[in-house]
Amino acid sequence: MTIVIAGAGLSGLTLAAHLTRRPPRCEVLIVDDGGKDITAAGWGSWSDRPGLLDTAARHHWDRVHVHALGRSRLLDLGAYRYRYVRGADLAATVTPMLESAPGFRRVRGHVDDIVEAGVEAGVGTGGAARVVVDGEPTEARWVFDSVLGPSDPPPADAVLVFRGWHLETEAEVFDPRVPTLFDFRTPRSVGASFVYVLPFGGRHALVEHTTFAAPAVACVAADSDTQRAALAEYLDTVLRVGRYRVEREEAAALPLSAQPVRRRRGHVLAIGTAAGLLKPSTGYAYERIQRDSVAIADSLAEHGHPFAVAEPSRRHRLLDGALLDVITARPSELERAFARLFDRSSAEPVLRFLDERTSVREEAALFTALPAVEYARAAAGRWRRNR
Ligand SMILES: Cc1cc2nc3c(=O)[nH]c(=O)nc-3n(C[C@H](O)[C@H](O)[C@H](O)COP(=O)(O)OP(=O)(O)OC[C@H]3O[C@@H](n4cnc5c(N)ncnc54)[C@H](O)[C@@H]3O)c2cc1C
Missing domain, CATH: 1.10.260 (434 Repressor (Amino-terminal Domain))
Structure with missing residues (x-):
């Protein structure tokens, strides 16, 4: 019987990689419609322990700058390291793992629906859940869902609104040894705003303007002209980088909720942000997704089901x-x-x-x-x- 992983983004690929460690005795089908280009993605995170996908991290730092209330500090990270994983590197790390694991298959397709046993007559005869991909049903023993999510997600307590520029400067202006975790030397908008800087080299960095906003004002905070003006002002007046070129822009508005998500529906388990793995007070999910994937793979191997995973505290x-x-x-x-x-x-x-x-x-x-x-x-x- 098949395991279906719906979505081959961060959580889908991470879980698939972990399943290859302790392969289930069935086919594992990983379905993605290509709607999101993983090679354009990238994730910063901190960790104090080794992980299966560590080689995917291209940049590591053991100190960070913070600038708040007019004071600049350089902090060490103790046992932790901050790192950045590019989507292309994650995909390049996971792909050979899947190719050498028997029974793992990646397919291009749009997940139209995921139906758990008991909801629709007939489901449960061939499998415990049904995934409809491009109109075609597939019966599955377990479904890991990072694309549709629960029908009743909790309401957002806040929205993390950000816009970042991957840029190249003419001069060597960045110190690639130290990222800036937050710098409040940016005008406060309708929410609490700061800038985050990941220096990838002397002339390359990701500079991101970030705002924690109340849901009612999130669309004001997400005004692209205001965000771009704040980024340009920060580069000109705070970092004084001189001439630069924006190679790529990323932007998002991520709902943050401190309420638990109902992850499990019969034989369907939500993963990734659909599972509420975005930490509400930070907007980070990368490391939580790594830990969740370890727990799911261990649970399947040891208990024959994927549900022995930690509940949020x-x-x-x-x-x-x-x-x-x-x-x-x-x-x-x-x-x-x-x-x-x-x-x-x-x-x-x-x-x-x-x-x-x-x-x-x-x-x-x-x-x-x-x-x-x-x-x-x-x-x-x-x-x-x-x-
Ligand atoms: C721009 C941006 C930057 C972020 N930066 C960080 C960061 O630095 N650190 C951090 O910890 N977190 C970060 N996050 C938060 C979080 O880690 C990411 O959103 C992460 O990618 C979530 O993983 P996921 O698997 O839930 O979703 P995704 O990685 O988005 O994967 C979902 C996949 O499902 C596919 N898909 C969607 N719908 C369908 C469908 N119906 N059928 C088939 N396929 C479908 C998409 O193509 C995609 O590949 C960021 C989020 C965004 C949006």
Whole structure:
């Protein structure tokens, strides 16, 4: 019986690679309609542990700059490294793994529908779920869905709006040894805005203007002219890069939700952003997708089903939600919060917190720097609403 992975983007390819480690005794079909060009994608992330796809990372850094409240800091990352994986490199790493694994097949096709057993009469006779690709049904034992997602996704608490330029400068202006995780020296718009800089070489970088916005004002924050003007102003007046050429632009508006996603529908499991793996307080998903894929592959091999994966931590969701509530109500608070959280020589404790690996005691130590009453009020409000 077949396993279908719907979507061959970040989560589909990562899961497929992990399944080759402990191959299921059935065909694995990976379906993508080519709607998104993976070679144009790229993901930054931090990690403190080895992973199956580490060789896909082209750039690594062990220090970062932060600029907030008029202060610039250089922080080491402790046990962590920050890295950047280009979509083309991810695809080039995973493709040979799939080609040498018996039973793995990639096909071009549009997923029209995914129907779990019990929803439609007849499904469950040949398989436990049915995937309709270009009008043709395929019966599947398990379906991993990164394309349609649950029919009832939680409402967005905020939207992460960003526009980035992959650029080439005439002069050598970037220090390729140190990226800038956030720099608040950019006009505040309707949301909390900062710029993020990944230097790939002395003359090449990704410079991204990023805003955490309340859902009601996300379309204002996403105004492309305003974002481009902010990028140009940052390059001219803050980095003073001189002449440059934009090689490629990327932009998105990602809904952020601290509510859990109902990932499982019968024999269908949502993966990737459809599974709520975008961390609400950061907008990062890369490393969470790596860990989720390890857990799914291990669960299938050890239990014969893919569901022995960690549930999102309730405490961290509450804290993420409280942060989003505070910064969407008062955008200036993001800069203040980040300035205080990163007012240390190493970013490691904050990254451990964002990885949801801190204890309550460690979190209390981190949060002493924040206006406790405001966050406590936001967290209490969320807790009451979620009960
Ligand atoms: C521009 C951008 C930059 C980002 N940068 C970062 C970052 O630096 N770090 C980070 O951690 N996260 C980042 N993210 C967030 C997140 O990691 C990415 O969105 C990531 O690609 C999500 O993986 P996914 O598998 O869920 O979706 P995708 O990677 O988008 O994969 C979905 C795939 O499904 C295919 N598809 C869609 N619909 C259908 C259909 N009906 N039938 C068949 N195929 C279909 C698409 O062609 C695509 O290949 C970024 C997101 C965006 C949009």
